[in-house]
Amino acid sequence: MSTPLHPQAPRLLLAARLVFVAWVSLALLAIQIGLSLFFTPDKLWLLHPDIFAILLIFQLTVAIGYIWAAVGVKCSACGRHMFFEDLGPKHASAPRVWSMDHWASTVMEILRFRRCSCMYCGSRFMVR
Numbered sequence: 001m002s003t004p005l006h007p008q009a010p011r012l013l014l015a016a017r018l019v020f021v022a023w024v025s026l027a028l029l030a031i032q033i034g035l036s037l038f039f040t041p042d043k044l045w046l047l048h049p050d051i052f053a054i055l056l057i058f059q060l061t062v063a064i065g066y067i068w069a070a071v072g073v074k075c076s077a078c079g080r081h082m083f084f085e086d087l088g089p090k091h092a093s094a095p096r097v098w099s100m101d102h103w104a105s106t107v108m109e110i111l112r113f114r115r116c117s118c119m120y121c122g123s124r125f126m127v128r
């Protein structure tokens, strides 16, 4: 039996890509904050407050886009959200990539293999 295509595959892929963009942007913010310990904004253009503000606004925009994309994506088998992880039990076959949380593992699975698993019921989907 082949793995079914998730009915909201384009939205799943968009949400996963937005999470990745947010992770990269957060890394840039962390680098900027780290550099600010050693340099002043007049010595390094990357530390200029305008650059910091642009990164923060970009982060906020990506976060809003992610919430818009992720909030409506549900598992077609159990009806639970694919990207929002609660504290309850997860399905034993739901994968965890590099010891990440289940939702982050879902993001990585989508980005790396164009497939994902529901963390609640274990159903597998293709995301093409």
Ligand SMILES: [Zn+2]
Binding pocket: 075, 076, 077, 078, 079, 080, 118, 119, 120, 121, 122, 123
């Ligand atoms: Zn499910």
